[in-house]
Amino acid sequence: xxxxxxxxxxxxxxxxxxxxxxxxxxxxxxxxxxxxxxxxxxxxxxxxxxxxxxxxxxxxxxxxxxxxxxxxxxxxxxxxxxxxxxxxxxxxx
Numbered sequence: 542x543x544x545x546x547x548x549x550x551x552x553x554x555x556x557x558x559x560x561x562x563x564x565x566x567x568x569x570x571x572x573x574x575x576x577x578x579x580x581x582x583x584x585x586x587x588x589x590x591x592x593x594x595x596x597x598x599x600x601x602x603x604x605x606x607x608x609x610x611x612x613x614x615x616x617x618x619x620x621x622x623x624x625x626x627x628x629x630x631x632x633x634x
Contacts, residue, residue, distance in 0.1 A: 575600070575608055580617075580632075588621070588629040 575598045582589055582597055589597070594605040609630055612618045622628040 572608070576612065576617075579608075579612070583618070583630075583632045588631045590626075590629050592626075594630075 578597055579589060579594060582593075591602065591605045591609065594600075594609060595602060598605070598608070600608070609618065609620075613620055613630070616633055618630040619633045620628060620630055
């Protein structure tokens with residue numbers, strides 16, 4: 542009987558702990574959040590520059606370039622123009 546009482550005590554304790562303790566908050570991936578922001582922006586505005594991306598997502602120039610390059614590699618956006626301030630990105634059709 543001692544083992545049965547111990548087992549029941551452990552199970553009851555576990556159930557109470559699960560009911561009392563709240564689950565950890567889900568931490569949102571900042572990259573996914575930025576991707577959603579830029580997708581929404583592109584649906585409304587058709588094109589985005591690196592500077593606009595920086596302002597929209599509050600990231601550095603280097604991070605904006607990495608993010609836009611990654612979206613291009615994934616086939617989500619395409620780059621318009623070669624280099625410099627005249628480069629824009631739009632949703633790939």
